[in-house]
Amino acid sequence: MAATLAFTLLLLSTISCLANALSSNYYDHTCPRLEYTVNSAVKKAMMNDKTVPAALLRMHFHDCFIRGCDASVLLESKGKNKAEKDAPPNISLHAFYVIDNAKKAVETQCPGVVSCADILSLAARDAVALSGGPTWEVPKGRKDGKISKASDTRQLPGPTFNISQLQQSFSQRGLSMEDLVALSGGHTLGFAHCSSFQNRIHNFNASLDTDPSIHPSFAASLRSVCPFRNKVRNAGASLDSTTTSFDNAYYKLLLQGKSIFSSDQALLTNPKTKALVSKFASNQNEFENAFVKSMIKMSNISGGGQEIRLDCKVVR
Structure with missing residues (x-):
């Protein structure tokens, strides 16, 4: 400690x-x-x-x-x-x-x-x-x-993190709960491989095969592309319904039980982060303003760098 x-x-x-x-x-x-x-x-x-x-x-x-x-x-x-x-x-x-x-x-x-x-x-x-x-x-x-x-x-921070693990990871880097929710909105772009969310759609626990927080039809669609012990290379699902457009669809889907990662769902398990999810889902301007603020804050985390590389792949 x-x-x-x-x-x-x-x-x-x-x-x-x-x-x-x-x-x-x-x-x-x-x-x-x-x-x-x-x-x-x-x-x-x-x-x-x-x-x-x-x-x-x-x-x-x-x-x-x-x-x-x-x-x-x-x-x-x-x-x-x-x-x-x-x-x-x-x-x-x-x-x-x-x-x-x-x-x-x-x-x-x-x-x-x-x-x-x-x-x-x-x-x-x-x-x-x-x-x-x-x-x-x-x-x-x-x-x-x-x-x-x-x-x-x-x-x-991993895709299976709960809210306590997420909060600790972000706070250790000087980032707040609002930063956590705003930066999670970056999931409006992108794709997740099956291995990142298998825990939610197969053998969820001793009595349930699927995470009950996932909307049933959405869970079925995920299982169709990621069958149990799937070995298909690059199989997976988009992180939201507008995967190439930066918008607030991620938050809207999250409230509908259509999130991909456990770490996404975790944002609804805390009153403060859940309220932020609702705010960003209902107002894209609020989300964008918060995202910009958090991105600048995150990009200010010092790496203690000492040089200007001539080739980004190797040190000088």
């Missing part, structure tokens, strides 16, 4: 220091076309692959929750060290090439100036905006980290 408290206090202190250091106009003079260049890379990738926005948003989240927002999730495994991207929770991450392409384009304009961590933060913002969601000024000035360990991914 003492170690956890010390870690939390250190992290909160680091967040506060970094928030003062980052600036939305950090590259105005040193790399003035940065945002246009990153946006172009994201837009081009989206033309060929509709899953890119969800991938970039999830990548940014997984980066910030491990060692802070330092682009450690982009590093390749080397020698005996297994990097974050090769750990089980991150095996399904993809679209790293979008960040690589953006970095290469930026390097031709501003060599050695812009961090991979800042490019990833910008790409996640653009992924949301280009999917019909809000846009915002991204604070910049992060440095890239030199450490990436697969074992650290055990700290990521």
Whole structure:
């Protein structure tokens, strides 16, 4: 308990220091076309692959929750060290090439100036905006980290987490219950593999095969695509009914018993988070405003980076 408290206090202190250091106009003079260049890379990738926005948003989240927002999730495994991207929770991450392409384009304009961590933060913002969601000024000035360990991914909040586990995971990173509910709204984009929600549709407990909180017809549809002990590669379900559009459909479906993860359903087990779900379901502007605020807050989690990588996959 003492170690956890010390870690939390250190992290909160680091967040506060970094928030003062980052600036939305950090590259105005040193790399003035940065945002246009990153946006172009994201837009081009989206033309060929509709899953890119969800991938970039999830990548940014997984980066910030491990060692802070330092682009450690982009590093390749080397020698005996297994990097974050090769750990089980991150095996399904993809679209790293979008960040690589953006970095290469930026390097031709501003060599050695812009961090991979800042490019990833910008790409996640653009992924949301280009999917019909809000846009915002991204604070910049992060440095890239030199450490990436697969074992650290055990700290990521999992799809089977209950509300207490979620709250602890977020609070250790300086994020509130409102941040938890708002950032969960990122599930409006994306896809879940069967393994992430099998626990809700098969052998739920000793007496029930299916989680009773799931709407019966929705549970049946999930079982049809994910039969027991399914071995079909890449089988799964969309996280909401408008999987390529950034909107508040996720919250509406959650209230109808049509959520995918146990961690989604968990938001309805606490009065405060349930009230926020209802508010965001009934008012998309409220959701978007809260999401922007929480994304900026999350992207301020320091990774203690020390360099500007020339190649996002390897340290200098």
